[in-house]
Amino acid sequence: MFAISLGDDGAQLRPLEPWQAEEYLAHMDRGREFIGQYIPLAALAVDVDSARAFLQSYADKQAADAGRIYGIWLDGKLVGGVLFRVFDAVRESCEVGCWLEPSAAGRGLVTRAARVLIDWAVEERGMHRIEWVASSGNTASIKVAERLGMTRDGVLRESYPYRGKRHDSEIWSVLASEWRAARSAQTR
Known part of the structure; x- marks a missing residue:
């Protein structure tokens, strides 16, 4: 197994695998309500x-080259994660998503982890378009898309029902050429 450092604060990005189900469940239990505000992820692990x-x-998605999931560990404790919810190598398009328990919020962990995924998708896998989808009410997720240099493509009004209410979905994206130009500008 590998671990990628996300900075000087001890944060690491690692694959999240089925044998880690107990640790993942404990993490979901710690953040269930917070994580579940806008996405049903926590409800999938009870x-x-x-x-x-x-x-x-x-x-299974990873074996089919259709998605991947990674955990974010802080001081050896699973506190969140990022994933390729959709990964389409033929269309050269993917969607990155995230979640985080409240104890880890506000540290830039998701932004740093998402950068690792996007770098890999663009440079190693040749992805042309990387998407980020967030509920319009999820301002924290929208701020991550902005920090990643993504462009707001539009809003799908009342596109998904969740917890008895229909939510708008904001679609954000970055193209490979934009990603490379922004990364190049940061190293100058």
């Missing part, structure tokens, strides 16, 4: 079996 099944679904 016991060890469902946590393992969810992680296995991403192991």
Whole structure:
């Protein structure tokens, strides 16, 4: 297994795999309400079996080259994650997503982790378009898209029902050429 440092604060990005179901469930239990404000991720892991099944679904996606999931560890404790919810190598398009428990919010962990994923998608896999989808009410997620240099493509009004209410989805994206130009400007 590998770990990628996300900075001087001890944060690491690592693959999140089915054998880690108990740790993943404990993490979801710590952040269930916070994580579940805008996305149903926490509801998919209510016991060890469902946590393992969810992680296995991403192991299967990775084997099919259709998605991947990574955890963010801070001081050895799983506190969040990032994923390729959709990964389409043929269309050269993918969607990056995230989640975080409240104890880790406000540290830039998701932004740093998403940069690693986008760099890999663009430079190693030749992705042309990377998307970020967020509920219009999820200002923290929208701020991450902005920090990543993404452009707001539009809003899908009342596009998904969640917790008895229909939510708008904002679609953000960055193209490979834009990503490379921004990364090049940062190293000058």
